[in-house]
Amino acid sequence: NNNWEYIKTEVAGEGKNVAVITLNRPKALNALCNGLMKELSTALQQYGRDSSIAAIVLTGSEKAFAAGADIKEMVGNTYSQCIQGNFLNDWTEVARTQKPIIAAVNGYALGGGCELAMMCDIIYAGDKAKFGQPEIALGTIPGAGGTQRLTRVVGKSKAMEMCLTGNMIGAQEAEKLGLASKVVPADQLLGEAVKLGEKIGTHSNLIVQLCKESVNTAYETTLQEGLKFERRTFHATFSTADRKEGMTAFAEKRPAKFTNE
Ligand code: CAA
Numbered sequence: 001n002n003n004w005e006y007i008k009t010e011v012a013g014e015g016k017n018v019a020v021i022t023l024n025r026p027k028a029l030n031a032l033c034n035g036l037m038k039e040l041s042t043a044l045q046q047y048g049r050d051s052s053i054a055a056i057v058l059t060g061s062e063k064a065f066a067a068g069a070d071i072k073e074m075v076g077n078t079y080s081q082c083i084q085g086n087f088l089n090d091w092t093e094v095a096r097t098q099k100p101i102i103a104a105v106n107g108y109a110l111g112g113g114c115e116l117a118m119m120c121d122i123i124y125a126g127d128k129a130k131f132g133q134p135e136i137a138l139g140t141i142p143g144a145g146g147t148q149r150l151t152r153v154v155g156k157s158k159a160m161e162m163c164l165t166g167n168m169i170g171a172q173e174a175e176k177l178g179l180a181s182k183v184v185p186a187d188q189l190l191g192e193a194v195k196l197g198e199k200i201g202t203h204s205n206l207i208v209q210l211c212k213e214s215v216n217t218a219y220e221t222t223l224q225e226g227l228k229f230e231r232r233t234f235h236a237t238f239s240t241a242d243r244k245e246g247m248t249a250f251a252e253k254r255p256a257k258f259t260n261e
Contacts, residue, residue, distance in 0.1 A: 054201030068111025
């Protein structure tokens with residue numbers, strides 16, 4: 001589909017197995033209007049179904065990953081419209097993606113932009129990246145996970161500080177806090193994110209999906225429930241051809257050939 005209005009999509013990596021989705025609304029610093037989020041959801045669903053794709057990279061421009069929900073679009077929203085339209089509910093598609101999704105963040109990731117990055121599995125930050133939840137200055141609060149995901153990642157004190165002041169943090173601090181897993185010079189960011197996707201793609205897509213689900217479970221349930229889920233999922237890998245192949249290949253001192261079965 002090359003008829004996107006607000007995003008660009010391409011397939012990257014030596015094996016052409018890493019999808020790159022670029023938010024492409026430069027005039028509004030990639031503000032996440034309805035149309036953009038619809039296209040993003042559609043692209044994610046398409047790549048989700050495409051068995052040639054092992055991982056997805058989500059990125060923006062050098063200046064902005066995304067400057068948040070579209071303020072001009074929602075300025076006239078009423079409470080009843082928000083309730084009845086379940087405002088922002090359709091954003092969850094990003095968090096529902098079964099394949100690994102890497103956010104490559106250059107420039108501003110503010111409000112919904114920061115929340116969108118946090119819906120991804122791994123954040124790589126360009127060295128000029130800035131993260132923040134400035135909703136408080138608009139008389140509202142984060143609505144797509146900012147008070148929840150951020151708090152689980154960076155802890156209460158830092159999340160409170162960010163959400164109550166609206167102050168931004170830079171890439172280095174984001175890495176120190178565990179919000180980003182790596183800081184990369186801005187011009188190398190996309191390449192590094194694609195490489196990460198390719199590395200993940202050398203493994204069994206099937207097992208990667210199970211592993212992602214298990215890590216996510218750590219955020220969604222108690223430790224006991226999570227450990228139980230992990231153990232059962234670990235057991236389940238023994239029903240797959242890829243588990244057998246992976247261990248056999250190790251024993252035979254040869255590279256594994258995974259079939260995603
Ligand atoms: N919504 C709509 N338009 C936006 C926008 C947003 N979130 N962010 C930037 N833009 C637009 C600006 O209005 C401007 O448009 P015009 O040229 O038509 O005036 C254009 O993008 C460029 O922006 P600036 O001129 O402001 O650029 P700057 O370099 O001076 O400042 C910035 C950059 C600090 C990121 C500033 O644009 C800014 O503060 N943006 C808003 C950030 C924000 O508050 N985000 C939270 C949104 S609420 C939310 O996300 C709710 C939620 O939880 C889901």
